[in-house]
Amino acid sequence: MNGVSVDIDLARAWVQAIAAAVDQHKDRLTQLDSAIGDADHGVNMHRGFSAVSTALDGFVPDTVGALLVKAGTTLISSVGGASGPLYGGAFRAAGKTLEAPTATPQEFAAALAAGLASIERLGSAAPGDKTMIDAYAPALAAFRQQADAGATLAAAALTAADAAEDGLRATAPLQARKGRASYLGARSIGHQDPGAASTALIFRALAETAAAR
Ligand code: ADP
Numbered sequence: 086m087n088g089v090s091v092d093i094d095l096a097r098a099w100v101q102a103i104a105a106a107v108d109q110h111k112d113r114l115t116q117l118d119s120a121i122g123d124a125d126h127g128v129n130m131h132r133g134f135s136a137v138s139t140a141l142d143g144f145v146p147d148t149v150g151a152l153l154v155k156a157g158t159t160l161i162s163s164v165g166g167a168s169g170p171l172y173g174g175a176f177r178a179a180g181k182t183l184e185a186p187t188a189t190p191q192e193f194a195a196a197l198a199a200g201l202a203s204i205e206r207l208g209s210a211a212p213g214d215k216t217m218i219d220a221y222a223p224a225l226a227a228f229r230q231q232a233d234a235g236a237t238l239a240a241a242a243l244t245a246a247d248a249a250e251d252g253l254r255a256t257a258p259l260q261a262r263k264g265r266a267s268y269l270g271a272r273s274i275g276h277q278d279p280g281a282a283s284t285a286l287i288f289r290a291l292a293e294t295a296a297a298r
């Protein structure tokens with residue numbers, strides 16, 4: 086629908102674009118995780134989204150949500166690290182709200198909100214803890230503001246991607262309070278969070294996919 090709303094083809098193209106971005110940025114994600122984690126975030130994301138690509142091949146759902154639920158379930162079953170259940174649960178929660186063949190930007194904002202709530206619940210983390218939430222929460226806020234103002238999907242997603250990247254940069258001075266990075270205490274300060282970096286890729290992929298319509 087020309088950058089206006091989300092349909093099943095766009096959702097599929099988004100997930101494939103995430104897989105391509107993760108493939109391209111795998112080493113950077115792993116480098117970030119080697120500084121404050123266990124150096125597997127790029128590997129985890131790559132394994133997960135490769136499995137998602139395969140799972141979606143030939144899968145023809147009736148709703149946008151079914152596609153996202155399938156992606157989430159595949160992430161949960163294919164990724165061992167914390168990011169697998171967190172992202173997998175988020176895609177599943179988002180997908181469960183989208184029970185039609187298309188979604189308006191406002192409906193998609195509600196789905197993104199359900200995804201964030203899932204991450205916060207499962208990880209018992211909040212903004213400022215230096216996690217993926219620090220990219221996701223500002224991206225969602227930007228997306229929702231645009232959607233509520235009547236923006237197209239493409240415009241809302243572009244603003245959200247910029248906000249996610251700002252959020253990623255803002256994780257550097259934070260001390261980690263959740264996940265493996267929290268074991269480092271003050272030594273986690275000065276490094277960007279790997280999960281915030283992958284979340285920024287996910288929102289950038291949405292913006293590029295929507296813009297290409
Ligand atoms: P693991 O930490 O198990 O090795 P990954 O390296 O794949 O898993 O993912 C690490 C990322 O997961 C972190 O950079 C952070 O963004 C995110 N993360 C870890 N724990 C939590 C949590 N409790 N809540 C939210 N996000 C978290």
Ligand code: MG
Nearest residue numbers: 122123125126
């Ligand atoms: Mg790790």
